[in-house]
Amino acid sequence: MDSKLIKEQEIKRNINNAFRSAEVTVVRRRRISVRFRAGILPAFISYLKEYMGFVHLVMISCVDWLEDNQFELVYHLWSYEEHIHAMIKIRLDRDNAQIKSLSSLWPHAETYEREIHEMFGVDFEGHPGLTDLILEDWSDLPPMRRDFDTRAFVAETFEWRKGREDAQDVRQTISARYGETIPEFKKDK
Amino acid sequence: MNDDLDRQNNNIIANWARKHSLWVLAYGTGCGAIEVPPTMTSRYDAERFGITGMATPRQADVLLITGYLAIKTLKRVIRTYEQMQAPKYVIGFGSCTINGGMYWDSYNTIKRLDDYIPVDIFINGCMPRPEGVIDGFIKLQERIARGQAKGWQHYQENLDWYRANQKKVIKNWTMPDYNW
Ligand code: SF4
Numbered sequence: 001m002d003s004k005l006i007k008e009q010e011i012k013r014n015i016n017n018a019f020r021s022a023e024v025t026v027v028r029r030r031r032i033s034v035r036f037r038a039g040i041l042p043a044f045i046s047y048l049k050e051y052m053g054f055v056h057l058v059m060i061s062c063v064d065w066l067e068d069n070q071f072e073l074v075y076h077l078w079s080y081e082e083h084i085h086a087m088i089k090i091r092l093d094r095d096n097a098q099i100k101s102l103s104s105l106w107p108h109a110e111t112y113e114r115e116i117h118e119m120f121g122v123d124f125e126g127h128p129g130l131t132d133l134i135l136e137d138w139s140d141l142p143p144m145r146r147d148f149d150t151r152a153f154v155a156e157t158f159e160w161r162k163g164r165e166d167a168q169d170v171r172q173t174i175s176a177r178y179g180e181t182i183p184e185f186k187k188d189k
Numbered sequence: 190m191n192d193d194l195d196r197q198n199n200n201i202i203a204n205w206a207r208k209h210s211l212w213v214l215a216y217g218t219g220c221g222a223i224e225v226p227p228t229m230t231s232r233y234d235a236e237r238f239g240i241t242g243m244a245t246p247r248q249a250d251v252l253l254i255t256g257y258l259a260i261k262t263l264k265r266v267i268r269t270y271e272q273m274q275a276p277k278y279v280i281g282f283g284s285c286t287i288n289g290g291m292y293w294d295s296y297n298t299i300k301r302l303d304d305y306i307p308v309d310i311f312i313n314g315c316m317p318r319p320e321g322v323i324d325g326f327i328k329l330q331e332r333i334a335r336g337q338a339k340g341w342q343h344y345q346e347n348l349d350w351y352r353a354n355q356k357k358v359i360k361n362w363t364m365p366d367y368n369w
């Protein structure tokens with residue numbers, strides 16, 4: 001097993017030589033994960049891009065760690081030379097979520113950042129236009145935050161149709177109306 | 190004015206003509222739009238019932254709402270619906286238009302289509318098969334022939350109620366207020 005991870009270990013050593021504070025973990029073959037500080041993220045990412053061959057930004061995702069009062073941004077990078085997927089994980093303070101935009105490194109980072117901005121409320125400094133991407137005229141909490149109460153919002157905004165609220169098995173309605181018996185299926189153990 | 194609308198609606202000859210030429214606006218929302226191409230093309234061939242596609246709302250008779258409708262899309266749908274010329278019919282397609290379907294607790298899809306635009310026929314199923322769609326169209330044709338597909342008239346008469354519902358979910362109302 002270890003012999004297969006030579007490339008990954010070498011990348012880990014190289015990253016640690018350049019940025020001592022980066023916590024690199026080799027997750028498995030072809031996958032490494034890096035925890036890093038938010039402050040000098042663009043420098044770190046451009047180092048990975050220019051010197052380590054991680055030229056492809058696959059996507060940026062955001063995780064809401066409500067219990068820690070933090071957002072975690074995950075930057076997925078891919079190296080075509082080494083065939084390694086790197087996940088750069090950044091923790092941000094939930095109350096003051098701000099980070100530098102990567103749109104100068106990859107133009108398409110803009111779209112991901114706009115989406116994260118609108119769904120979580122993370123602010124990207126230096127982004128050319130942080131406007132609505134998918135939502136329109138949204139004035140509530142950003143909807144993908146875990147403290148946004150979807151059910152309460154729906155109950156307040158929309159009318160339910162009667163019969164929706166009990167969430168019954170539709171077979172029960174049918175059997176009550178037409179007198180059919182519900183077949184007993186064997187339960188999976 | 191209402192007498193005039195009623196007269197238009199109950200004109201037997203006109204209804205007979207209307208029911209045999211339903212031009213469906215080629216507009217799809219939600220997953221259900223995927224069932225429309227098989228309905229229209231050779232296998233199920235909806236054209237034998239006089240149902241065919243039309244690219245612009247001004248010349249279409251039927252607006253198919255093929256599934257869940259985001260609030261953002263609702264705005265466009267209302268705009269489209271109001272541009273269509275009467276008599277016009279709306280078909281709600283799939284359980285999402287009836288009661289929210291599997292998006293019942295989603296923050297950005299509407300739950301009851303008939304609160305926002307008048308629906309003449311609902312086709313249930315998630316999603317309805319082309320047979321179901323054609324069946325729904327035939328039911329709509331029957332209603333047209335009987336002069337019962339009066340959704341558009343209902344919309345004109347209860348515009349205030351519909352507007353109030355629409356403005357409740359569409360926060361930034363930038364559309365022109367039409368008057369009939
Ligand atoms: S009813 Fe089902 S198939 Fe239709 S839009 Fe809703 S989820 Fe999709």
